[in-house]
Amino acid sequence: MRCIDLHVHSNASDGSFTPEEVVTLAREAGLCSFALTDHDTVDGIERALAKAAEFGDIEVIPGTELSCYYHTREIHIVGLFIDHTDEAFLEALRIMEQARYDRNLRMIQNFVNAGIPMSIEELQKGNPKAVITRAHFAGLLIEKGVCRSKQEAFDRYVGIGCPFYLPKPQVTPSHVLRLIREAGGTAILAHPYSYNFSRAEVEALLDELIPLGLEGMECYYSTYDDGQIQELRSCALRKNLLVSGGSDFHGLIKPDISIGTGRGSLKVPEKLLNAIKEHRRCSA
Numbered sequence: 001m002r003c004i005d006l007h008v009h010s011n012a013s014d015g016s017f018t019p020e021e022v023v024t025l026a027r028e029a030g031l032c033s034f035a036l037t038d039h040d041t042v043d044g045i046e047r048a049l050a051k052a053a054e055f056g057d058i059e060v061i062p063g064t065e066l067s068c069y070y071h072t073r074e075i076h077i078v079g080l081f082i083d084h085t086d087e088a089f090l091e092a093l094r095i096m097e098q099a100r101y102d103r104n105l106r107m108i109q110n111f112v113n114a115g116i117p118m119s120i121e122e123l124q125k126g127n128p129k130a131v132i133t134r135a136h137f138a139g140l141l142i143e144k145g146v147c148r149s150k151q152e153a154f155d156r157y158v159g160i161g162c163p164f165y166l167p168k169p170q171v172t173p174s175h176v177l178r179l180i181r182e183a184g185g186t187a188i189l190a191h192p193y194s195y196n197f198s199r200a201e202v203e204a205l206l207d208e209l210i211p212l213g214l215e216g217m218e219c220y221y222s223t224y225d226d227g228q229i230q231e232l233r234s235c236a237l238r239k240n241l242l243v244s245g246g247s248d249f250h251g252l253i254k255p256d257i258s259i260g261t262g263r264g265s266l267k268v269p270e271k272l273l274n275a276i277k278e279h280r281r282c283s284a
Helices: 019-028 045-055 087-113 120-124 134-143 150-158 173-182 199-212 226-238 270-283
Strands: 003-008 033-036 059-070 073-080 186-189 216-221 242-246
Touching (some): 003 059, 003 216, 003 242, 019 045, 045 059, 059 173, 059 199, 073 173, 073 242, 087 120, 134 150, 186 199, 186 242, 216 226, 226 242, 242 270
Parallel strands (some): 216 242
16 A cells, blocks of 8 residues: 655655655655645745655655634644645745744743743744744754753643743735635644543534535544544544545654654654545536
């Protein structure tokens, strides 16, 4: 069985490997296709496509992972087959990036005021285009000896409700789904069991997002067991949603998750990608 991975990050956002390195790792893992889905950016896609063209035997799907708020909870929506050159889409990402940048500066100032010096340059680590997330703050707190682990950093400093947490700008699912649709992409709800929703709440979320343009759901994910996968697949089929899946690979940022195989047992079959492509052909 040929396998794929439709949820992968590079250091264009909060992964540790360059887009080129991610392509190489995906190929070494035996994947036939993967989607580069960096947070709120498409900056790594051209580089990944160029590297894949050098090899000639692996497909890179242009994508992104956009954050938004469903009532008071942050959720993520993956866009697959995004036109990463679409100017309107790129401008929307620039607006979101600026809002995130301003929020990060405020978080940095709060740390400095508390006697924990840091700078935006330290967080960017030589990549001024990097999309800075709370994972970057956690990593820097570990480097500075303030925390011993990422979990401690989130539990004490940058997790929701913690002293140094500031919410991201409130982007609605409707806005995100429209951006993906207008950029020619297919919208997939990312890791639905990762938001502390009950099964009934997941169903309610889907019922609200489907009329807004949601087309699929990640049913295969690094932290899901076979029972959870089957639950989500059944739900997706009942609601006529495409079934997707991916590792959420971040490299050394999430060292227990490997590209393609997650924590060791993840296998996302190529037939899911074929179904997505067929859906796109029929909808064109």
